[in-house]
Amino acid sequence: MLFPTLETNRLRLDQLSKEDSNSLFELFSDNSVVEYYDLEAFTELSQASHLIEFFNARFKENSGIRWAIRLKETDQLIGTCGFNTWSPKMKNAVIGYDLLPKYWGKGFSTEAVHRIVKAAFSGDLSCGKLNRIQGDTVLGNSASESLLLKVGFKEEGIRRQSGYWKNQFHDLKCFGLIQSEYSEIRQVRIITNS
DSSP states (O other): OOOOEEOOEEEEEOOOOOHHHHHHHHHOTTTTTTTTTTSOOOOOHHHHHHHHHHHHHHHTTTTTTEEEEEEEETTOEEEEEEHHHHHHHTEEEEEEEEGGGGTTSSHHHHHHHHHHHHHHTTTSTTTOOSSSEEEEETTOOHHHHHHHHHHTOOEHHHHEEEEEEEEEEEEEEEEEEHHHHHHHHHHHHHHHOO
């Protein structure tokens, strides 16, 4: 099974490799990146190597996928995105993404998420054609909420104390996107942009 490489105007999304360990360590050792994550900031390079192995094992097992987000111009890794889990049987997935702070506010995450959502709803991934994608945000993570809404996700409610990490419970705001809704949104954008 070949790992799918995807492109946008400014980005290339491809598989993480051992050579990305230093860049991934820079990303996940930043407290502002992992503020809402279920993990502590990395303190050792080996943690980044293990995370790359974990992401790639998920793909081999057909249970999820994580892409490196790279700038096309420089090939620099600036973040990751993907589906933390997916269920070909249930035709759904849970999305996740992160980005180095110096690239926040420039639309890179939105661009990457649009591309992977399009691939998932088109059936271009090994999980087959998905019908639903879910995104969960910790209350207060307004940047992540804004990204999901820009892509077309709808807020579905708060799941009280459904997460537990960093020694505390977390309320999670659930967002969902259905394939038919995404197709309608894209049609409207094409019509209004032409």
